[in-house]
Amino acid sequence: MTDLLSEVLESHGGLRRWNGFTTATATIVSGGELFAAKGLPQDPEPRRMTVSLHREHASVRPFGAPDQHTEFDPGRVAIARADGTVVAERFNPRQSFTGHVLETPWDPLDRAYFNGYALWTYLTTPFFAIMNGMAVEEAEPWTESRTERWRHLRVTFPDDIASHSTVQDFYFGDDLLLRRHDYHVDIAGGFAAAQYVYDIEEADGIRFPTRRRAYLRRPDGRPDHDHVMVSIDLSELRFV
Template sequence: MTDLLSEVLEAHGGTERWNRFTTVTATIVSGGELFVAKGLPQDPQPRRMTVATHREHASVEPFGAPDQHSDFTAGRVAIERSDGTVVAERLDPRRAFTGHVLETPWDPLDRAYFNGYALWTYLTTPFFAIMKGMTVEEAEPWNESPTERWRRLRVTFPDDIASHSTVQDFYFGDDNLLRRHDYHVDIAGGFAAAQYVHDIDEADGIKFPTRRRAYLRRPDGHPDRDRVMVGIDLSDVHYF
């Protein structure tokens, strides 16, 4: 474990506290250009997200209908009714994105897969970095402005964890709290994203951002502020 990772974990609540929890729940409101491009513009209805803290599993409800929810793992994504009836299911869901570009339409299972892995990643940051198979190194810092310099952790994800891309960068301020998250969205043509996070809150001793805005990332590493690819607002977060 790098010194920076140790400091970051402590700043966000510490591993001892994190290890007491098995589940995170949050109310989410999301939108952005990506969903429009995929033919699935997001409505402003709040939804309830549930993710596991120590394995990759996520669910959101309602999904498509008031009595339906999504069920996501890396190897399977499904839409189910509240009584357990499977409405739609896809095994090995990553394979379905082969050949996709940014404008390739998504079906509801594609949307459920993206939502599942993305929110699992966000709601377990930075603690997923100590899971088995993760490789973490401190990379060169980033000069966000002439007066603001952020330290950077580069995380390489193992094959059995679904996420945006294999290699992702996470930036931290002087207080060791998350400021920015960079990745490529491999399932949408691999476009580069710079996700800025804001409004840090705390629940059950864990600190997390409540507002995320993912911009198209320019070749120089700076965001295109006119291209909000995904926006997510979080509230009513609980760890248990």
């Protein structure tokens, strides 16, 4: 573990507290240009997201119908009813995105897969970095403005963890709290994103941003504020 990662974990609530929890739940409201480009524009209704903290598993409800929810693991994604009936499922879901570009339409299982891995990543940041197989290094700081210079962790994900891209970058302010998260969306043509986070709150001793805005990232690393690809607002966050 790098010194910076150790300090970042402590600033976000500490490993001892984190290891006492197994699950996080949050109400989410999402939107953005990505879903419209995929032919699945997002409605503004709130949904309840649940993720496991020490293995990659996630679920959101409702999904597609009031009595339906998703079931996400890296090797399987499904839509199921409250009574457990499987409406649709796909094994090895990452393979279904081969050849996709930004404008390639998604079906509901594609959307469920994206939602599952993305929200799992966000709701476990930065603590997922200590999981087996994660490679973490401190990289060059990012100069955000004349008065802000953010420290930088680069994380390389193992093959058995589904996420946006293998290599992702996380930037932290003077208080060592998350400010920005950069990645490529490999399942949507690999476009570059710069996700800014805001309004950090504390839930059960864990500090967590409650607003996320992912912009197209220009070649110089700056965000294109004219294109909000994904927006996520979180509330009622609980760790159990």
